[in-house]
Amino acid sequence: MDGDGQNYSVFNSRMLVDTVGDITDDALKASRIKDVIGVLVGRVFNWSQRKSLFPLHLGIKCCALEMAAAGASRFDAERFGVFFRSSPRQCDVLLVNGPISKKFADPIVRLWEQMPEPKWCIAMGECAISGGPYFQSYNILEGVDTVIPVDVYIPGCPPRPEALIDGFDKLRQKIIRIGAAPDDGAPESKNPIIVGDD
Amino acid sequence: MMATSDWLDLRGWIEGLVGWSMDNVHDALPSDDIDGTVTISLPTGIWPEDIILGRVFNLQDGFGQIQPALEGFFAATMICTVVFTTMMLTMLPIPYIERKFIGRLMDRLGATTTLRSLWIGESGVTAGKWWDQLPFGMGAPVGWLNKTLNSIWGNDHELEAVSRVNNRGYHGYWFLLPGFFQAFADFTKFAGKEHIVPKEADRTVYEVAPVIIISTTVLVFAFVPFGPHFYAASPELSVVFMMAIFGVAPLGVFFAGWASNNKYTLIGGMRSAAQLTAYEIPLLITVLGVCVISGSFNVIEIVDFQAQESNVWNLFMLPLGAALFLITMIAEVERIPFDMPEAEAELVEGWWTEYGGMRWGLMFAAEYQRCYAACILFALFFLGGWEAPFQGTMESIPIAGGGLELLFSLIPGIVWVLIKAWLLFAVFVWIRASLHRVRTDQILEFGWQWLLPLSIVNLAIAMFLRVWVWDGSWGIVAPAVMILSGIVGLVILVADEDKEALESMTRPYSTYAVTKAYPGRHPQTSLEDLQRQYTAYTAVKAATSVSLSETEAGS
């Protein structure tokens, strides 16, 4: 329908929706049902999203090997529920680990759009953050955040696997902040999280 | 055949409960004296005249007829609820075993070290010294044993890197079985994910396929007994029911692969269809052998046959059948080495590439449920079900037999079934961690050329045992014919194969023989043509040089 909600019927349905919504909101706030629901349901969903983050198994460049090492014996990222899947439909985190060339910009945007909500993006390494050593190149975008919104930046060329695991921890903090549990000690700042500068 | 005695008499309890409650309902029913019309008189002014209700039906007379139906209905509802809940709860260790056991296997030097390290760890590093958490220092001897074994056989290494690599210790409390609740987290997350249907997909079939898979997989457990009196339903032909329902899920797999409108999913669905067709038939014939030797199509009677009549597990009477059943079941549940339909290397995720969110969660659960069903069926068919290992033998020991009999009578049968099933799943995981993936044509060749004749041979062996060991009334003709036919079929299939075709199949041809692909597509000048061009060029060069020399001489 019309995007502005202009409704020339006798009764404006949007107005009704807003009014009723406010009233029910007040009612829910008055009775503490909303808190109960938030505590019961929101906490559970938030916990589950925190505890099972499936990154997309996409290896672009050097950081891909550190990603593989993070999944291997010494740094066992699967302990923390980080479990690599190959299909974007089944993933929560797009782990961009390398420079984004002009040829790869469209495919990675398509991958990002194939992932179902809720989804997050981690820019791993200098190339994904700002182009890194290739920021002068004629074929490289200056960071993946020119095409995809990025949640967590992990600097390093390449970052160590510990840094990757720490980045997933930072992402968990952000999910707590987003999530329905208001008093889980979420940090206040809304800036994207950068590993290592806290 | 007398069923095994088990104090966990679930059906008996529930039927007694239902009967008791029904009798109470019967007693609480109104008696005849209110039979008649009921008149409600209202105050005047509200309604003109009184309200007269019709004749109240005499419940007590009708209840006599519907009571058995009601009892059956309530009893079935309660037993199905209990069995389904039990199945769901006892399936949770399956992904836990998968994660932990595969982790240990992949992290270890070898399989034996792995199995030992599951409990005592290596190089002084265990899965978090769980014995130190035990109260009153009860775990001290375990710690001492661990230290001793590590000092003797452990791969204790002077390199801290190796020791660190060997360490897969966990964080958290030991009594929470770290990683055990990962499955809860995953599936709650799947429930919260967005549901995407590809634009070009066939929406109806796309939505129906996961329902087919999960529903048929759950329905298998309607006929799976966890104990002698712990089952939802036990018809006479429960094995046939189970196998029939078990074979429906591949249809859903093919639906999912086709409806996603994706080349990878389509190839995966095709492979799945071909592979499952090739492995259903040996599976059914193998199960038929089990039914023949047990003389029944009922799972409970098969287990009772092993427990009481023959007093020998089918594993020891039909080792070939057990091996065939294991192989075909691994192929049925599409695990390595038979996981061509979902080969991550060439097909992105196989037939479920396009599925995400809760639909994929359902399929993921269905995979593990199929594995679980396969393990329980193996335990029931070949491992004596709810019978303790060598129970009859140990109970016949002169002195200690009585005590053992008392001990075994105290342990409910479901405990043995679950222990056997979980250990068998550990074997599945072990196979997955140590084998590679087989190609499609090799899978089909193996299934059609080896498993089918071998299953026929297994059936013949089962008939032979049945005829000659239990009731000798049959003549030798039928089993002899069966054995000969199986052997002849095997000889024909194996010996009379086309060696050239096999050679061309396993070694197709060198890259010389095929049409040149990129970049060799352009016409490549052969060495002879180069020779010809070059000789012409040298001849011209020689002529010009000669002429030059002549002109110099002339001038």
Next chain:
Amino acid sequence: MGKIVSASSQKAAAESMASALSSMDGVSAEVSERTSGTNPRNVVSVDCASDNWRQLAECLRVEHGVDYCSMITGIHWPEGGAEKNWEVVYHFMRMGISNPPVVDGMVQPIITDPTTLEGTDVPLEIEVRIALPETTDPKVASVQDIWVGADWNEKETWDLVGIDFEGHVGMRRVLQPHETPVGFHPLQKQHKLRYHDFEEMYDDAQGFLRKPSDAGKIK
């Protein structure tokens, strides 16, 4: 001691090949002594005219058994003058490799002792330089059908430098996107790098802080 090719036999083979190649017209070859690390190596460095390149290539392949094309490099010399405005540098190697023989059904791998190699068996590396005059569409003959290994090298040279190869079948963009505008070859010198100038770098939207010490610097 490790078995390596002796420098003396390599030098002799290189000189023989250089003398043989110098007899062709438009070709001048000499042996250049080079040191890599601690070992000396002898390279046959050839200067060839672009018209004689095809004959030289066939001569190398047929007479001297050069069976391996290592690399093709295209260079753009804007200040190189009128006669050497573009340059194509070929690197070949003579491996002397043949299929291992099959003896009664078993392949016998060829295990040669490099210290005993003599004459035409000695592995050599050949460097061929072709200077092209100042032009807008530089061309040399393609050797795609002689050494298939030169195929993608020529594709890459055209893609990045813009030097075309006559007779090359299936020329296309290999490294740059297929929708790259025609005529854009980034390794030509008139194309500058992004932010090659600090001013541009600081004036862009990325919001770098400007340091006064960098004023007027050119990267």
Next chain:
Amino acid sequence: MTHGLWTLKIKVDGETVVDTEPDLGYIHRGVEKICEARDFTQITTYCDRLCYASANTWSHSYIYAVEDLLEVEVPERAEYIRLIAVELQRIASHLMWLGAYGPDIGNLSVMVWCLREREMMMDLLQELGGSRMHYNFPRVGGVKRDLPHGFAQRARAKVSLFLNRIQEYEALFDESTIFLIRTQGVGYSKAEEMVNHGVTGPNLRAGGVNYDVRTSHPYSVYSELDWEVPVERPSVKGADCYDRYRIRVEEMRVSAMMVLEALEKIPRGADTYHEPGDPALIAKAPSRAPEGASGSHHFEDSRGESMFYLAGGGEARGKNPYRVSIRSPMFITIPYASKCMVGYKVADIPAIMGSFDPCIGETDR
């Protein structure tokens, strides 16, 4: 799996591959253009990042080309340290290949095993270079720093442990019938055809010839060590995936033995420590190349023959080279490998493609 980012367009007939066409350039970064704006010492970092699986071999390949351009004589101890670094990197690269080749044919545990051993090699290289993957270790005329204290003991212990671990991989691969039927008889390639297509390195040695740049065009102190080029006996129809797997395992053994021997034969012993900048480690090198000079060097990368061609800049261009051209072995090998898989099943594509050990970082530059 971890073979990088590229597209292989395949035309299939059922499950049989009819035609293939590789499509590269997804991570083309224009290194050759960027290097024209860097001086000789800055380019080393870019050469490290050319191939993410074997960084040291590429930086050393570039450094040898620069020394050919600037005519620098390298101290012998530096050559030994370079050899140790390069061979350790070769082992790590082959381990990465083996770990990536396991999942290609369906075995995930070998990947975890190989990455576990790769961690040990990366610890050793980290002691040398200071970083975990990109070491920036060699310098023009020498190396960055000497072997640290106790490096020899740790290297001997880990390399000898690794030599024992190789037997476990063979137990997991060679004794598995499924692995044999998956890799034997697929992806044939003949020696002459490979040479004509420009394929070198282990893929060529799997075809039954012992051609190796380290012996044919000797560049380092390989002549001082006692070693043999490993050769594989291929099948009658040519080298298949199994031969390419065997030759890499043998190369890992040879490299490990070379590291152990170099630790013995290194001048002044492996335990003496020189401060960075010591003349025993690095020689004085000019920072500007003469006008019009050119330097090139063939190097035995872990994937084949890598090569750098440098055109010197001269005074006008400052300290920058005028043109840096990179010869990537995989850039030439990938078309041939995709040609090899025509006629086989779809399931053989990862088996054949992975057996050639592609590395897209060096392919796209």
